[in-house]
Amino acid sequence: MNYQLELEKIINNLDGRKTLLLHSCCAPCSSYVISYLKDYFDITVLYYNPNIEPIEEYNKRKEEQIRLCNLFNIKVLDCDYDNNLFHKTVLGLEDCKEGGSRCFKCYELRLRKTALLASKYDFFGTTLTVSPFKNSNKLNEIGLNLEKEYNVKYLVSDFKKKDGYKKSIILSKEYNLYRQDFCGCIYSKRDKIID
DSSP: OOOHHHHHHHHHHHOOOEEEEEOOOOOOHHHHHHHHTTEEEEEEEEOOOOTTOOOHHHHHHHHHHHHHHHHHHOEEOOOOOOOOHHHHHTTTTTSOOOOOHHHHHHHHHHHHHHHOOOOOOSEEEEGGGGTSSSSSHHHHHHHHHHHHHTSSSEEEOTTGGGGHHHHHHHHHHHTOOOOOOOSSHHHHHHHHHHO
């Protein structure tokens, strides 16, 4: 399925502005996504990323997210940092290759929290699909399953299409955003060093 085309259909059929709880992994990824969606949705960014460590890295990314949202006049919903929950979630998958089963568990952890908090919103979604390193099919599959479970509409997407990732790099430079060189967890950092 072409999730970008599906997103465009949803946007073209909206009857007025809708509310969106948008999970964001970081400011660079959300820069393009927010600029793309802000004309159609009243966005609240959810910063929920218990996978990121150490805490100093987490806080640096969170502050950049807040700074970017302030520039766009977008609300931010910040969650408590719970790195232990991430480690419990991926227990036994520590040696999985980056982009595989461990990452899928992490996607679900973050999207589940978003869906859980989205009951007062018209839609929930994620910026994760902007990355060429993230599996958009798996992310959308998880989101659509959570839509059924929590009875809140999931905004399908593949933001990397139409040069979304390249545009996020341009916007990151324009706004002087801190761009990290690993996804966030210690395993992605380990795999980056090995590669």
